[in-house]
Amino acid sequence: xxxxxxxxxxxxxxxxxxxxxxxxxxFAELGLDSLDVVDxxxxxxxxxxxEIQLDGSMTTLGNLVSYIEANKKD
Numbered sequence: 001x002x003x004x005x006x007x008x009x010x011x012x013x014x015x016x017x018x019x020x021x022x023x024x025x026x027f028a029e030l031g032l033d034s035l036d037v038v039d040x041x042x043x044x045x046x047x048x049x050x051e052i053q054l055d056g057s058m059t060t061l062g063n064l065v066s067y068i069e070a071n072k073k074d
Contacts, residue, residue: 002048002065002072009043023062049073 007021016030027037041052044064050071058064 002068003061005047006044006061006065006068009040009047013040013043021061023060023065025061026059028059044068 003023007016007018010016010021010030013036014030014032020030032040037054041054044050045052048068050068050073052058052064052067052071058067
């Protein structure tokens with residue numbers, strides 16, 4: 001499941017708890033700045049074989065999951 005794999009990456013990136021990582025959770029709520037998000041996206045791109053294009057609409061983990069599910073290559 002995509003969300004579970006993203007949660008694992010986020011947990012390795014920073015010690016987030018499972019309660020913090022829900023579909024409606026925003027990157028801002030996690031305290032991630034723009035550089036953190038870029039680093040995270042690079043890790044996620046590598047994991048899923050995607051090329052995520054960050055824009056203003058990708059603000060929550062749910063948005064990210066939807067994008068990956070629609071665009072992953074594996």
